Amino acid sequence: MDDRTATRRRHAARVGRQSARYESDLYGWAIEQAALLRAGRLADADACNIAEELDDVGNEQYDKMESALRILLVHLLKWDHQPRRRSRSWWASISVQRNQLRRVLTKNPGLRSRLQEAIGAAYEDARFQAAAQTQLNPRTFVARCPYSWAEIMDRQISWPAED
Numbered sequence: 001m002d003d004r005t006a007t008r009r010r011h012a013a014r015v016g017r018q019s020a021r022y023e024s025d026l027y028g029w030a031i032e033q034a035a036l037l038r039a040g041r042l043a044d045a046d047a048c049n050i051a052e053e054l055d056d057v058g059n060e061q062y063d064k065m066e067s068a069l070r071i072l073l074v075h076l077l078k079w080d081h082q083p084r085r086r087s088r089s090w091w092a093s094i095s096v097q098r099n100q101l102r103r104v105l106t107k108n109p110g111l112r113s114r115l116q117e118a119i120g121a122a123y124e125d126a127r128f129q130a131a132a133q134t135q136l137n138p139r140t141f142v143a144r145c146p147y148s149w150a151e152i153m154d155r156q157i158s159w160p161a162e163d
Contacts, residue, residue, distance in 0.1 A: 022049045061108045065101065066118045072097035072152065073119075073126035074133065077141055079157065082134055086160045094157050101153065119145050119152070 022029045029046070030053070036045045075093045079086055105111055111118075123145035131138040147155075 022046060061104065062111060062114060062118065065104045065108075065111050065114075066122050068097045068100040068104065069118055069122035069152070070126050070129070072101070073123050073145065073147070074129045076147060076152070076155075077126060077130035078134055081130070081136060081140060088160055091157055091159060098153055115149060119149070 021032070029049070033045055033050055036042075037050075072094060075090045075097070079090055079094070127141040127143075128138060130136070130141060134140075
């Protein structure tokens with residue numbers, strides 16, 4: 001067996017151990033991988049699983065954006081379809097989710113390229129939630145999001161008057 005073959009076998013055994021640790025102790029694995037990367041020991045790092053975790057981090061940020069959009073759209077739909085039931089709670093939810101979206105996009109400007117996708121997905125769920133919460137027929141809400149990005153983020157929502 002030549003040196004290259006022996007090196008490959010040692011590497012395969014090490015990666016196998018890393019993958020097993022990845023499955024059984026994600027925290028310990030992550031700390032170990034971060035230390036390897038900081039030390040410049042790229043050949044010793046579990047590149048495949050590191051890539052998976054990085055994908056997951058990106059997906060989590062997208063999910064945060066979509067979730068904030070969904071909550072915001074539910075309250076915009078309720079606001080528009082039940083004007084007599086407008087509440088400070090709905091106003092607060094709209095305001096807070098707008099702030100949340102701004103923070104997510106400030107920290108993750110790369111997500112801007114997926115805004116329309118996220119709006120479509122969030123609205124699909126928001127329609128059903130709004131229908132359930134308002135007790136209106138789901139067909140009351142149009143199939144495609146009726147709001148532009150500017151309306152979602154900037155449309156004036158006035159503080160509800162006291163009864």
